[in-house]
Amino acid sequence: MTHTKVKICGLKTEATMEAALEAGANMIGLMFFPKSPRHVSLTEACKLADMARGKAEIVAVTVNMDLDGLSRIKELVGPDIIQLHGSEPPEACAAVKVMHDTKIMKAVAVSERADLEQGDYYAIVADWLLFDAKPPIGSELPGGNGVSYDWTLLKDLDLKKPFMLSGGLNPDNVVEAIRQSGAKAVDVSSGVEREPGVKDEKLIKAFMAAVRDADMSGS
Template structure:
């Protein structure tokens, strides 16, 4: 196992964006969901996207957004990928992909192995599937809740598209998460925050170092 791809999601300041880019993040996520503490305005997102362009894949994270909203993000921010983290249908992903010419990623909420079934329907259209833990019942956020699921349900998953593991990942458990799930791509948000919605540059750097350490350990096994 080597070359694990990392997406740092919910970046909202120039300092943390630079930390993520300098540490080698492959993908950076900008959150367009007003209920989230990580939400960024279009103006803020433009600045952050300009920093990342050519250095990492820019992902615009949306939740049940209409096509007009997606069009504005595409026009002003210019993301490489749209991540759909709500109850969007495969048909709506296909429409966005054709209309905007971007890649599309669909988040699937997991609490048990049976939840994986829907991933096969979305994989027909999506360029990537993101597996996240089902949110706690009292949460208004579909993701970024800092909770995990049983990573072993992803082991030996037969999916025609790449998949990304998310949910409750942090510096001290990412190596185990990679080993148990077999994931080659990981996504995190709350695991590098000093408080809800506030990323910490030092935690970002430490997490990226932990991922590299996990890769080295796996090669030696």
């Protein structure tokens, strides 16, 4: 049986963190981006990270953050992975990886096949690639917009590094997304929310159940 990795991103409360962990999430994402409705303070993040430590990998999601900010997150929160979800070039990813002695996940915005070429450059320095949908015009958020793209673009993608499918996933479409993309890891944020920034425990559990059903059926 395959075992698709699942990242529940943008968690803000102890109740939803507990729901994600109980449902078997492999990674949990904590958002450090003030413009996002999923933003958490360092104090909140420390509490949530302590709940997850040893149970799931802790991912600190950042957007074009300076090195001082990243240092504070690394020191206080102690994430397993730092996710760079902005316009950080490969050399910046390499610098963060070396300076903080940490794994890096780099988000790549996708709307067409040509966008995947960025993955080749980032795969040299990143430990994970996250292929997310390009944000709608006018959106201030680089991710978590609830939009998707053609999942078949990722089929048979070979970057020599693991990649994660993100963008518009929810309990109703994740099985089809896995089937079409061949992804072995998926990321969800807005697809398990009642409203922007407010996660729903039932939707989290439904998402996890759908992924495990896909694993069982070999989708």
